[in-house]
Amino acid sequence: MRIGELAEKTGVAPRMLRYYEAQGLIQPTRLPNGYRDYDDYLIERVGKIRGLVDSGIPSRIIIDVLPCLDKQQAIIVRDVEPGLRDMLAEERDRMARKIDFLIQNRDALTSYIAAVDAAVAEPQTALAS
Numbered sequence: 734m735r736i737g738e739l740a741e742k743t744g745v746a747p748r749m750l751r752y753y754e755a756q757g758l759i760q761p762t763r764l765p766n767g768y769r770d771y772d773d774y775l776i777e778r779v780g781k782i783r784g785l786v787d788s789g790i791p792s793r794i795i796i797d798v799l800p801c802l803d804k805q806q807a808i809i810v811r812d813v814e815p816g817l818r819d820m821l822a823e824e825r826d827r828m829a830r831k832i833d834f835l836i837q838n839r840d841a842l843t844s845y846i847a848a849v850d851a852a853v854a855e856p857q858t859a860l861a862s
Contacts, residue, residue: 736761739771743779750779756792758782758799788824 736747745753753759754769759778761769781802785795794817797810 734771734773736769736771739775739779742776743783745779745783753779753782753792757796758792788828790821790824794821 734742736750739745740747740750743750750759750771754761759771759775759782761771761775764770778799781799782795785798786792790798794814
């Protein structure tokens with residue numbers, strides 16, 4: 734697929750996709766005419782990259798983290814930057830708080846939907862009597 738199609742499917746601007754390529758985060762193939770061709774698997778990969786970027790994780794770290802997202806494997810870390818562990822732990826904890834918040838909101842919406850369903854069903858039950 735062309736870059737515009739990948740941008741549409743992922744919600745990531747073509748300019749940012751080119752940046753991801755320059756950083757080595759994605760590797761499109763090149764057609765004989767020089768155009769980039771993006772494989773379908775990149776849709777999910779770009780989503781993962783975007784999530785990590787939105788979390789504040791630098792692209793130089795993302796390139797090392799990405800293989801861990803694709804499949805379970807041994808993780809080898811070299812040249813650990815000062816503060817990296819603390820930054821990653823803070824981000825993990827922030828994600829956990831956000832997940833807890835989202836779960837609470839999901840459960841509240843589920844309860845509200847059940848109440849709406851009951852309210853809609855109630856008048857019909859009264860009419861049937």
